[in-house]
Amino acid sequence: MRISRYSISLKIDEDQYLLINSRTGAVDLVDRDVVDLIENGFSQGDSSIGEFLKERGHLTDLSPEEELEYMEEFCGRLHKRFSQTRTHIIIPTYTCNLRCTYCWEQLLHSRGKEWINRTLSLEETDLFFAALDELDEKSTRKKPLIYFGGEPLLPENEELISYIMKEGSKRGYTHYFVTNGTNIPHYLPLFRKNAVHGVQITLDGTQEVHDARRKGPGNEGSFQRIVEGIALLSSHRIMTHIRVNIDYSNVDCLESLASFLKMKGWHINRYTVPYLASVFNYGCGAYAKAYRREESMSHLLSLWKNESIWEVFKRGVSGFHSLESVLRDEVWSPQFYNCRAHSNQLFFDPHGNIYPCWESVGEEDHCVGQFIPSLEFNRTYEMWRKRTVMNMKECRECSYAFVCGGGCAYHAHASKGSIFAPVCQPTRQVLEEYIPFCYRKFLSEGWVPPAVEQNTAQGRY
Secondary structure (H helix, E strand, C coil), X not given: CEECCCEEEEEEECCEEEEXXXXXXXXXXXXXXXXXXXXXXXXXXXXXXHHHHHHCCCEECCCHHHHHHHHHHHHHHHHHHHCCXXXXXXXXXXXXXXXXXXXXXXHHHHHCHHHHHCECCHHHHHHHHHHHHHHCCCCCCCCCEEECCCCCCCHHHHHHHHHHHHHHHHCCCCEXXXXXXXXXXXXXXXXXXXXXEEEEEECCCCHHHHHHHCECCCCCECHHHHHHHHHHHHHCCCCEEEEEEECCCCHHHHHHHHHHHHHHCCCCCCCEEEEEEECECCCXXXXXXXXXXXXXXXXXXXXXXXXXXXXXXXXXXXXCCCHHHHHCCCCCCCCCCCCHHHCCEEEECCCCEEECCCCCCCCHHHCCEECCXXXXXXXXXXXXXXXXHHHCHHHHCCCCHHHCCCCCHHHHHHHHCCCCCCCCHHHHHHHHHHHHHHHHHHHHXXXXXXXXXXXXXXXEC
């Protein structure tokens, strides 16, 4: 009997730790004495504690090599299953009616107006759906078709968007829009004719701050139009995720924005969910106010610790790490890769190119295939699909591997020149700061997550 290579402990306070096993998904509350026993190889200790730790997977009869072999086989099965239900994101055009200060498209503008302004034709849209028909031929379930940009909901795109929605609905897709929200009234009749799964709209602060960041070509602000669009969607019971992009230029207005959202009632409205998202220092050109990825979690935590901000944004605090699912008593899946870009996610752009993730779109280095004139993948596609912790030496030897997934591949390529380089620091921050924060918040709000067992060195209670 030995300690599992995939059991790690996270400190909650002076005498409480979360003991996590990323192979079994076990998360247990233990005291310092149990952690000491484990760190000493569990050579001696209360037999009842030993039995419990074995039951939860923290102690195992498997050798390190056998544990790794088990996870490698599990990875193959899980990857195959997840790849069968795809997420398709269509970019009708890279054109946008706003000029946001931190826009990730800044680097793409160097390719010229003609390249940026190109929009899919109806004939090319048919080729897009031919590709989806081929990709989803054996799929038993279809995820929402996501619209991305640029700005997909430009007034001049109405015929195209109407055609995409019609063809998508015929095939059983619902529709989800990532939009700046400035043209919601124009598109509401079309939304009401189709099954709209939801809409994501960005609101970056109070009116003065937002309008300085997200403005049109003539420097006109967009705050009022966006607020009216959110209210309109909510009144028609269309789920709206209100994204607040934060960085050094707007973080100080978050408390005031929270007050505004609370005044609107959008923090408790069934159809509106505000959430915070960091602007990172890559993928945004030379934008100097962005966060480094390594520091973003600390900034988010400092905001959430403000009770007035937490009250408004807490419903949107999810998805930062897979261990949340365990704390919420949901099914645990080991993280063999960092995100869906390595299993089932594809972006289709107006030039007929395909990309694996939203940060990579438009960049030739990350193009994984084409759908015009027909669907065809290249070697880069295989590289992105092979990027799992099992194919990175550092990750295979790391006890954090299956709660990490190797980190962001795009970040790895940008900072280290290869998508097969691990990106470790953000994961350590999430584990050491965010997961304990979540656990304490759950407790403070009056409940203990059912999946977490409480134990002491003297025995389970």
